[in-house]
Amino acid sequence: xxxxxxxxxxxxxxxxxxxxxxxxxxxxxxxxxxxxxxxxxxxxxxxxxxxxxxxxxxxxxxxxxxxxxxxxxxxxxxxxxxxxxxxxxxxxxxxxxxxxxxxxxxxxxxxxxxxxxxxxx
Numbered sequence: 001x002x003x004x005x006x007x008x009x010x011x012x013x014x015x016x017x018x019x020x021x022x023x024x025x026x027x028x029x030x031x032x033x034x035x036x037x038x039x040x041x042x043x044x045x046x047x048x049x050x051x052x053x054x055x056x057x058x059x060x061x062x063x064x065x066x067x068x069x070x071x072x073x074x075x076x077x078x079x080x081x082x083x084x085x086x087x088x089x090x091x092x093x094x095x096x097x098x099x100x101x102x103x104x105x106x107x108x109x110x111x112x113x114x115x116x117x118x119x120x121x
Contacts, residue, residue: 044091045076046083055083069094 047068049055059068059082069092072080078095093099 044079044081046081046089047072047076049083053086055085055087057084 047056050058056068059065062068072082073092073094078098079091079093081089081091084090093102
């Protein structure tokens with residue numbers, strides 16, 4: 001009973017502590033997200049997004065969703081990124097020589113995401 005009453009008496013302090021930890025973790029993620037966005041958009045061409053929340057996702061709702069990829073490839077070059085939901089980016093590589101270099105000759109420098117097994121691509 002003593003522990004339960006001690007926790008109950010200090011519930012506000014515990015709530016503030018847990019809330020502070022969550023806020024710090026959230027701020028770290030936002031900072032990392034902004035840095036990633038800055039790196040992608042400063043080094044890789046990006047077509048203008050149609051919507052700030054949906055990004056270029058509306059392009060996939062068209063009868064021919066690949067037409068935008070072909071158009072962007074011609075306008076922006078063999079490597080470009082497009083904006084997805086909530087400001088995230090996906091990088092597109094459209095040159096087979098670059099894909100061969102990354103996936104074949106230089107594969108030790110690139111890893112698949114952890115959710116995909118984390119193996120080398």
